[in-house]
Amino acid sequence: MAKKFLCLGIESTAHTFGASVVSGDGEVLSDIREMFTTEEGGLKLDEVAEHHKKVAEHVVERALKDAGVEIEDLELISFSRAPGLAPSLLVGMNAAKEIAKDGGIPLVGVNHCVAHLSSGLLFTKAKNPVFVFTSGANTQIIAFEGRKFRVFGETLDVGLGNAFDKFGRGIGLGFPCGPKIEVLAKKGSYVELPYSVKGMDLAFSGIVSHVVRLSKQKKISKQDLCYSIQENFFSMLTEVSERALAHTGKKEIVLIGGVAANKRLCEMMGIMCKERECMFYSVPLKYSGDNAVMIAWQGILEKKSATKNVERWDINPRERIDLVEVEWM
Numbered sequence: 001m002a003k004k005f006l007c008l009g010i011e012s013t014a015h016t017f018g019a020s021v022v023s024g025d026g027e028v029l030s031d032i033r034e035m036f037t038t039e040e041g042g043l044k045l046d047e048v049a050e051h052h053k054k055v056a057e058h059v060v061e062r063a064l065k066d067a068g069v070e071i072e073d074l075e076l077i078s079f080s081r082a083p084g085l086a087p088s089l090l091v092g093m094n095a096a097k098e099i100a101k102d103g104g105i106p107l108v109g110v111n112h113c114v115a116h117l118s119s120g121l122l123f124t125k126a127k128n129p130v131f132v133f134t135s136g137a138n139t140q141i142i143a144f145e146g147r148k149f150r151v152f153g154e155t156l157d158v159g160l161g162n163a164f165d166k167f168g169r170g171i172g173l174g175f176p177c178g179p180k181i182e183v184l185a186k187k188g189s190y191v192e193l194p195y196s197v198k199g200m201d202l203a204f205s206g207i208v209s210h211v212v213r214l215s216k217q218k219k220i221s222k223q224d225l226c227y228s229i230q231e232n233f234f235s236m237l238t239e240v241s242e243r244a245l246a247h248t249g250k251k252e253i254v255l256i257g258g259v260a261a262n263k264r265l266c267e268m269m270g271i272m273c274k275e276r277e278c279m280f281y282s283v284p285l286k287y288s289g290d291n292a293v294m295i296a297w298q299g300i301l302e303k304k305s306a307t308k309n310v311e312r313w314d315i316n317p318r319e320r321i322d323l324v325e326v327e328w329m
Contacts, residue, residue, distance in 0.1 A: 009296025012092025013084030018292035021067035030066035049087035078299020081109030106306035129252035136161035153200030170212030188227025
């Protein structure tokens with residue numbers, strides 16, 4: 001039996017430090033994650049980086065053990081080099097460089113957002129979709145055209161996940177806020193809120209500030225506010241996604257990123273796609289948020305760029321997805 005091509009992926013763009021071993025044919029052999037959390041407040045960059053430093057070695061060891069492989073079995077190391085929180089990115093890059101140097105293994109740095117899109121194709125049956133990318137820092141409507149991922153619409157201020165976290169902190173929820181908001185929203189009723197779609201773009205911050213102010217009024221419950229802000233934000237996102245389908249003529253949508261775990265968002269997108277006779281896909285819940293599986297798979301796709309000269313690689317915290325040359329599709 002031929003030896004499998006194996007890649008170790010390392011993810012560290014934000015709150016999650018992850019490691020995964022994936023084979024060249026897309027088989028996930030391991031997926032280990034440690035996530036920074038708080039009971040109140042948000043992400044503090046130095047605390048997140050310190051968390052990642054503490055768990056890095058243990059997470060990588062568990063990923064290798066779960067996959068049943070040793071360092072010498074690996075053909076490639078892949079790490080998330082962009083975009084993200086610089087202190088977190090540095091921890092992942094340094095861990096990847098150390099392993100690559102010690103094992104004499106080629107190293108490749110990949111764009112985290114691109115990896116999300118590639119995982120959407122790996123884990124669904126979609127072929128040429130409009131991608132709806134909704135993570136903490138990113139909210140973009142994307143499609144592949146002319147050898148690049150083109151952004152057809154995006155947030156003008158904060159990403160949808162960060163908007164929910166900002167709202168959650170404002171009403172006294174801990175980090176991450178998204179899952180807690182989703183639970184509270186199930187018991188709420190609609191309160192009229194501003195709606196901010198500007199062409200194909202979205203704006204969330206002003207709405208968040210408005211809702212946090214409303215929360216100070218004792219007559220409006222947290223449940224009602226959670227329900228209302230979800231409905232507003234998801235309606236805005238669904239509207240621009242539908243417009244992107246009409247503009248591109250594509251017949252598929254893939255919902256990816258951490259906010260894709262929200263069942264109400266999936267429901268609204270699914271209804272819209274059904275009405276347009278389009279296919280709706282969402283990445284499996286396990287892989288919708290930040291994970292190293294997608295980093296390993298993206299590394300495999302970009303293995304031609306890998307090098308044993310590990311010092312070639314550096315982080316790029318602000319790299320946009322539409323600046324990445326797509327040579328592997």
